Amino acid sequence: MAGTSTPLQRSLAGSAARPGALDAFLLARRRFQAGERIDMQALAAELGVNRATVYRWVGSRELLLCEVVWSLTERTLRREPPAADGSGSRLAAVLSRFVTDTLAHRGMRRFLEEEGECALRLLTLSSGGFQPRLVGLVRELAAAETAAGRLASPIPLDDLAYTLVRVIESYVYLRTITGEEPDGTRAARVLQALLPGPADPGRSRPGRT
Structure with a gap:
């Protein structure tokens, strides 16, 4: 994707120091594969962070879905x-x-x-x-x-x-x-x-x- 990369994209590329974005991605993928809707608030709650942190990691729900x-x-x-x-x-x-x-x-x-x-x-x-x-x-x-x-x-x-x-x-x-x-x-x-x-x-x- 063009432009500034998100923490999730850097995690997927193996260049991020913190694992939080990748954790959010893996959790979202598990829920998607189970046929569940990806809900940002629910992801944040399960990860023990606030929703703003999840958005900072992945950019947006749409970007997360694309990944x-x-x-x-x-x-x-x-x-x-x-x-x-x-x-x-x-x-x-x-x-x-x-x-x-x-x-x-x-x-x-x-x-x-x-x-x-x-x-x-x-x-x-x-x-x-x-x-x-x-x-x-x-x-x-x-x-x-x-x-x-x-x-x-x-x-x-x-x-x-x-x-x-x-x-x-x-x-x-x-x-x-x-x-x-x-x-x-x-x-x-x-x-x-x-x-x-x-x-x-x-x-x-x-x-x-």
């Missing part, structure tokens, strides 16, 4: 890829699994159902800091797959990563956007079409540029 969701997102996307089933590239399988896992996650379900507009604003706009990191990670994964010969796309990597993230967002936040029930299989079909498997011998791979 919690990002930590879970990065962990999911960096997991061992699922076994190939012949229906697309390995990256298509990774991103399809990510959509399915996100929709099934207890904390994300509560967040989307009870705070859908907040989630959409925080996680899909560049100003929130989450989306640029997601685009960057997807680009990194696409570049690695292209270099390994497991992905052949005519779309430049920057455009490909942005498009893939927009596809993911469209299906994860489908209920908030259109009122329809989210369906990971629909996202998988689109991702498989955008991410073909290895190119035939001799076929160029312009996505590497």
